[in-house]
Amino acid sequence: MPNIRILTETDLRKVIDLDQDAIDCVQNAFVALATKDVRMPPILRLDIDDYNGEVDVKTAYVPGLDGFAIKISPGFFDNPKLGLPSVNGLMNLFSSKTGMLEAVLLDNGYLTDIRTAAAGGVAANHLARKDAKHATIYGAGVQARLQLKALTLVRNITSATIWARDLAKAETCAKKASLELGIPVSATSDGKDAAANADIIVTTTPAREPVLMADWVKPGTHVTAMGSDAEHKNEIDPALIGQADLYVCDSQAQTR
The missing domain is CATH 3.40.50.720 (NAD(P)-binding Rossmann-like Domain)
Incomplete structure (x- = not known):
């Protein structure tokens, strides 16, 4: 088994922020989606209606990249009443060549927050x-x-x-x-x-x-x-x- 790197939300916050680099990165992803043979299956969503929650599983592969990620993103929208964030989750990074797990990103939804906001920046910048x-x-x-x-x-x-x-x-x-x-x-x-x-x-x-x-x-x-x-x-x-x-x-x- 290869060494699997585990990064926490604290680790990720030290190296990734919502800045122009993040906006450029997300813009490049949209360009790839429009111009390359990106494999992006439909979102898998599990609704937890009893607790006003849902779990989304998302993934994609961009040809030429060494890795791909699978994101598991729960959203439980009554959580703030309990003093908890409404969104959390994690991402698993796999090798595109072997499918072996290479890293676990325990971001608690932080990367999703940054990506979503950056996408808003891309949209406003162009439109x-x-x-x-x-x-x-x-x-x-x-x-x-x-x-x-x-x-x-x-x-x-x-x-x-x-x-x-x-x-x-x-x-x-x-x-x-x-x-x-x-x-x-x-x-x-x-x-x-x-x-x-x-x-x-x-x-x-x-x-x-x-x-x-x-x-x-x-x-x-x-x-x-x-x-x-x-x-x-x-x-x-x-x-x-x-x-x-x-x-x-x-x-x-x-x-x-």
Whole structure:
């Protein structure tokens, strides 16, 4: 058996951050997906309805790379009530030549958080207006703050708004984001008000009913919908997609 390297979340946080390198890496992955014979099977999802949870298993192989990973990502969305993160998980890295396990990345969802936020940065960089200044994030979890940070890496964001049904959670998230990014970040529980002045909107919730309505969004606004990663999730009003000038998905197969 080969030596198997085990890296903890602490180890990974020392070497990987949400920065321009991360955004470039994810962009390169999207380019490979579009231009190379990438093998990416459908996501395996196990729903744990009794506890408002799900487990996703994802993998892909990019020709030419020495390794491939299989990610196991549980999402239990009532966990914050228990003082636990809603997302955790791990990744196993295998040799592309032998299939032997080479590393276990005990990231507790950290790498997923970084990758997801970086993807939001890629989308905004290519699709949002160059003069975008104000960002609104729907959701008040870790991903909300990371999405806002990613936007500041690709646009000159000078102010932001955090929306959540629970105003206290929105205020906590907004305060943390403002301290980290050095820009004013307001909080609201009024969804319509949150969208009013937005140049860029990012939704980061597991909502099953729309939290963003079509008639709230002004012309020229870029919207990135991150939370609707399963058929039963529906963060945004379907009419909003219908009225968009351009609709872009990262994988057509996963949107059908």
